[in-house]
Amino acid sequence: MAVQAADLSVSPVQLAEADRTAQQGIPVADLSPNAPSQYTVRSGDTLWGISGQYLRQPWRWPQLWGMNRQQVHNPHLIYPGQILYLVQRDGRAYLSTNPPGGASGDVRLSPRIRGNGGDGEAIQSIASSDIEPFLIRPLVVDQGTVDTSARIVALPDARVYMGRGDMAYARGIAPADASLGSDWQAFRPASPVLDPVTGRVIGFEAAYEGSVRVTRGPEGPNAVTTVQATQSLQEIGPGSLLLPQPQRELIRYVPHAPDGEVEGRVAAVYGGVRYGGAKQIVVLNIGANAGLEPGHVLALSSDGGHVADPTDGNRAIELPDDRYGLAYVYRVFPGVAYALVTDASNVMKVGDIASTPR
Structure with a gap:
């Protein structure tokens, strides 16, 4: 199966931020206490992991890692073997691939694209094994x-x-999509996924059953396509639905906070369970329609709720939300998004808040 790199375009907001921080850096106080002064990127590293080494708030990676966009086509690609230098000056911190005290004396954030090899060598945003x-x-x-x-x-x-x-025999595959050798996923819609706020059905959890491959295109008045199972994890049979097999994307979106205020809820935890923790996949009840994009990092919080204050005549008061973790958005659709919980100090549950980190 072919492997395609994800869309690595840079938004105008990111460009402006990178240009600004290439000059300004970030306050030294925002660095992680153990931020290394020099780090050699290794195979298996991820952008998220390196961000966590340098920053108290890993989603602020673009503010530490700027670019010279006249020379660099893509600022997000970092390769094993590259050396990252942390430069501190006048209370500000910068990250560069140029060692301090270079010939120009002007420390700029300027990642470089390798001359040899392809983008496939660059490190990913998050560990692909997790998702x-x-x-x-x-x-x-x-x-x-x-x-x-x-x-x-x-x-x-x-x-x-x-x-x-x-x-097996299938219907509904358009002739244009039924090329010989094309791969399709077989699934059944399982339990409905409810919006925890409105209660409406926003989708159905798909029970993946396996994969089939087209061996003969649509024939006859009913346009019947012949397929052959290439993978069978569950029982595939009449009624199993089919979707085209998408190409696998390498996740290289730079981790960053949304540009504006975003707030949604955890609508589902993968596996049909209600509770979860770090390294689990969650479905959010918001997507591109709320401004989400791959690479966004959201803060996870439990709803503080309301309690009666016994010291004030049992008057109802609202408790503050309890933030406990972060989620990395990696796949976005119009009304839902998938995210990986990167860390969680508390139990995550359906209905928890996912919002722009502060």
Whole structure:
């Protein structure tokens, strides 16, 4: 399967911020107490991990790591073997690939793109092993997807389920999409995912069943396509829905806070459980329609709620929200987004708040 790099475009806001911080840096007080003065990037490192080494607030990475955009096409690519230098001057901190005291004497944030090799050598934003199954499989699908997806309608010899190597017949695959050898995911919509605020159904958790490959294009008046199972994790049979297999994307979005105020809720924890913790995948009830984009880091908080104050005649008072962790958004759709919980000091649950970190 081909591996494609994610869209590495830089927003105008990020460009402006990088230009500004290339001159200003950040306050030294915002550095992590153990921030290294020099660090050699290693294979297996991630942007998030390096950010955490240097910053108390890892999502402020763009403020520490600027770029000279006249020379650098993409400021987010960092490669194993590169040496990062932390420069502190006049109470401000800068990160550079140029050692302090260079010939020019002007310390600028200027990451460099390697002349040899491709972008595939660059480190990723977060560990792909943490989200590997969710890069190419549907986690939540909306009603429109359920209603319009292609589906398996029959198996040869009146069999009920198919295993790896077995054939089946499907309908709903358009001729333009039914090229020989094209791969499709088989899934069934499982339990509904509810918006914890409104209670409405925002999607259905997709139970991934396996993958099939087109072996013969649509034929006959009913446009029946023949497929063969290439992977079978659960029982695939008539009624199983099909979606095109997307290409796996390498996650290289720079971790950063949203430009404005964003607030949503945890609508689901992967696996159908209500509670979770670090390294788990969550579904948020907001997406691109709320301004979310891949690379956004959100703070996770439990709702403080209301209690009666016994010292004031049991008057109802609102408690402050209790922030306990961070979530890295890596896949965004119009009304939902997937995020990896990078750290959590408390138990995470459905209904918790996901908002712009402060």
